[in-house]
Amino acid sequence: MDFRDRSVPFPSIVIRSGKDKLKVKSTTLCVHELADITRLSKSRSLSKSMHIHEWSEEVTRDTLDPRSNVSSQIKVLLLKSSLHDVKADAEFILPNRHLAAIGTSWKTPQSRYGEVSFYPSYWEWTEDVIGHHANILHAAKIHAAVHTSLFTYICNMHVLQVFLELWCPSTNTLHTAVGEISISLWNIRGLCGLPIYGEFYDEVVPSSKDLLGDETYSNGVLISDWVSFWFKGPLRYAAPPLRSSQKRVHEPKLSHNPSGDVDASNLPRAKDHDEPFIILQIPENIRDETYVAAFLSCWLCNFVLPHNKVGKVRVSTFKVASRMSHGECFSLAIPVLASIYRGLRDMSTSTNLFESSAIFPIHYVYGWIGRYLQTHFPPKLEPIGAQMVKYAGENMARHFEPTEARDLFHRINPSRLLNIHFHHQGPSLVADDAKISNTFKDLFVALRSSYLSLWIGGDSIVEAYSPHRFSRQFGFCQDVPGSLKKEILTCSLKELGRLWQSCTLSGTLSKLHIPGSVSSSPLVTKEYADWWAKCNKTSLDKNTRVILKLNHPPDLEKGSKDNQVMPDTEADAAKPVARGGIMCL
Structure with missing residues (x-):
């Protein structure tokens, strides 16, 4: 194997087979700085x-x-x-609290x-x-x-x-x-x-000089x-079946997973x-x-x-x-x-x-x-x-x-949250x-x-x-x-x-x-209980306003120009529109 460092167009290491360096396609990998702990x-x-x-x-x-x-x-x-001041915040934004108003799950991406x-x-x-x-x-x-x-x-x-x-x-x-x-x-x-x-x-x-x-x-x-x-x-295990969306209220008969009991003799x-x-x-x-x-x-x-x-x-x-x-x-x-x-x-x-x-x-x-x-x-x-x-x-x-x-x-x-047992x-x-x-x-x-x-x-x-x-x-x-x-x-x-x-x-x-x-x-x-009651109420009030905005968007037909929400770009105009808290696709 032949290892070479390269700095253009970006720091990288180039790897070629030692048999025929000219004919064999090289592999180029981006190099990052090593941490000297x-x-x-x-x-x-x-x-x-x-x-x-x-x-x-x-x-x-x-x-x-x-x-x-x-x-x-x-x-x-x-x-x-050691990282916090004595003074405590009383307001927190929960970015996804407005999901509560939508009433449906989001679409799960392929990556899960x-x-x-x-x-x-x-x-x-x-x-x-x-x-x-x-x-x-x-x-x-x-x-x-x-x-x-x-x-x-x-x-x-x-x-x-x-x-x-x-x-x-x-x-x-x-x-x-x-x-x-x-x-x-x-x-x-x-x-x-x-x-x-x-x-x-x-x-x-690592760069080639760091490789051993x-x-x-x-x-x-x-x-x-x-x-x-x-x-x-x-091969001993088959792929688990596709996940069902049915409402499961009883324990399934099979987990479609290994038992976990590993014996080297077998x-x-x-x-x-x-x-x-x-x-x-x-x-x-x-x-x-x-x-x-x-x-x-x-x-x-x-x-x-x-x-x-x-x-x-x-x-x-x-x-x-x-x-x-x-x-x-x-x-x-x-x-x-x-x-x-x-x-x-x-x-x-x-x-x-x-x-x-x-x-x-x-x-x-x-x-x-x-x-x-x-x-x-x-x-x-x-x-x-x-x-x-x-x-x-x-x-x-x-x-x-x-x-x-x-x-x-x-x-x-x-x-139930206690997780230290001595x-x-x-x-x-x-x-x-x-x-x-x-x-x-x-x-x-x-x-x-x-x-x-x-x-x-x-x-x-x-x-x-x-x-x-x-x-x-x-x-x-x-x-x-x-x-x-x-x-x-x-x-x-x-x-x-x-x-x-x-x-x-x-x-x-x-x-x-x-x-x-x-x-x-x-x-x-007692101080915490009083503080958290205030925090919880403040957060609920702030996020309720977000929910209300989602559930009652401006009426684009009857509202004035000043009250209308216009898309910033053509791409934004093509995006799904939220109506009544439900995303319309």
């Missing part, structure tokens, strides 16, 4: 600027029990933030927003890797997460619609009648087993082609298992890690971080996949949640309410909804693996009408020092306010993470959260690396009180 880690003072000495405080407050509405003055634990898809032989390949290379997956701390990709995940569209109606992109939280709730890093860790603490995840194509070894790259390979090239075992290798290695002239001593790396590239694109175009293996995943195949652990929960927050932001602020080009791992959102809103049928057998597997399978999502879906969120039980009676004081366990490292990252970051194919994605806004999910008493001092949505690679380092920084000597077992519903302060 080792150098950034020396700037510890900058990273510590977002940290505080105490992440929790014990105070005496007037509290309110949301179940009985009874107030009392007691000592409570509050979760603090990045939802994990079925590909022939992918499940068989996944079982083969789990069965024969479990040691590598355990070393990289992704065994449970890889196992979770053995299934499909669905969600009732009316439930998802209400989720988007209540999603606030300025806070990255759901605005419900009982307060704010959200998807946390701890949720991602528990739902699908993705590690929080680990190496910096970045997707890039004779690796063969190709750009934009279809996942179906990739799987068929690398996996030579027999997975003999095919005779032509070594064919890809022979074609690529890969030495025998590195075939195992090459095979696992090829699978992990596919897994990253199909399940972990679908991005932009679905159904293709991104060449930019090869570096991370190769290092994972050597047992290195990467921080995957952070970029995944950053992608989810950005995807929900894109969907909730889209100018086209009926179609969205947002691509992100929305199946994690389905798992979160199933976990906390009980929207799925219970599995017939005890699921094997991470929590999310309980909500897997075709047609396993219950049917909800729009009004029923809204009732789910209006009647949400805060006690076996101790009272609060525990944990210090972020050298002796801290990996579990508590993850917990510190999950409970600290920070900026989530993702560097993928040259795209810089940053989203604010504010766990103190939904601290009841961790057993804390909920107080008024304050306002975000600075919103960052994108930045340079250098700054993004610093944000990631600050998010995952350990050894800060900061302290955190972790609440003990909570037997009753999480409390809120």
Whole structure:
């Protein structure tokens, strides 16, 4: 193989076969800057600027029990933030609240927003890797997460619609009648087993001087082609049937998914298992890690971080996949949640309410909804693996009408949101020092306010993470959260690396009180209850005006010229027109 750098018309690497460099067509890949996290880690003072000495405080407050509405003055634990002012906003715009006036679902795009898809032989390949290379997956701390990709995940569209109606992109939280709730890093860790603490995840194509070894790259390979090239075992699973739109009220007989029980003794290798290695002239001593790396590239694109175009293996995943195949652990929960927050932001602020080009791992959102809103049928057998597997399978999502879906969120039980389970009676004081366990490292990252970051194919994605806004999910008493001092949505690679380092920084000597077992519903302060009642009313009033505008557009025949809404361009004039809250196509 011959590798050459090129700077015109854009930075790229050109790859040609060594046999006949002139006749064989070359492959040109766009090159992006590499993140030098080792150098950034020396700037510890900058990273510590977002940290505080105490992440929790014990105070005496007037509290309110949301179940009985009874107030009392007691000592409570509050979760603090380093990124928010004391003064709190009282007005929030929920961009999609006007969907409530439309009374119908939007049109689902072919991409399904990045939802994990079925590909022939992918499940068989996944079982083969789990069965024969479990040691590598355990070393990289992704065994449970890889196992979770053995299934499909669905969600009732009316439930998802209400989720988007209540999603606030300025806070990255759901605005419900009982307060704010959200998807946390701890949720991602528990739902699908993705590690929080680990190496910096970045997707890039390095220049030729950064490449090590004779690796063969190709750009934009279809996942179906990739799987068929690398996996030579027999096909055992058929594609799930087309999804039915019927109102399902009873549990289906079949999930059309694998059982999840993987036994290596039942997975003999095919005779032509070594064919890809022979074609690529890969030495025998590195075939195992090459095979696992090829699978992990596919897994990253199909399940972990679908991005932009679905159904293709991104060449930019090869570096991370190769290092994972050597047992290195990467921080995957952070970029995944950053992608989810950005995807929900894109969907909730889209100018086209009926179609969205947002691509992100929305199946994690389905798992979160199933976990906390009980929207799925219970599995017939005890699921094997991470929590999310309980909500897997075709047609396993219950049917909800729009009004029923809204009732789910209006009647949400805060006690069901608790997602930290430690076996101790009272609060525990944990210090972020050298002796801290990996579990508590993850917990510190999950409970600290920070900026989530993702560097993928040259795209810089940053989203604010504010766990103190939904601290009841961790057993804390909920107080008024304050306002975000600075919103960052994108930045340079250098700054993004610093944000990631600050998010995952350990050894800060900061302290955190972790609440003990909570037997009753999480409390809120009286101040929070009053503030949220005002916020909820203000938001409803503002969004009601939007709904009224949708339901009562100007009468273009009888109204004056000043009141008429005219299209800005000819293209706008050809767009569908909203009449009475229904989009007319």
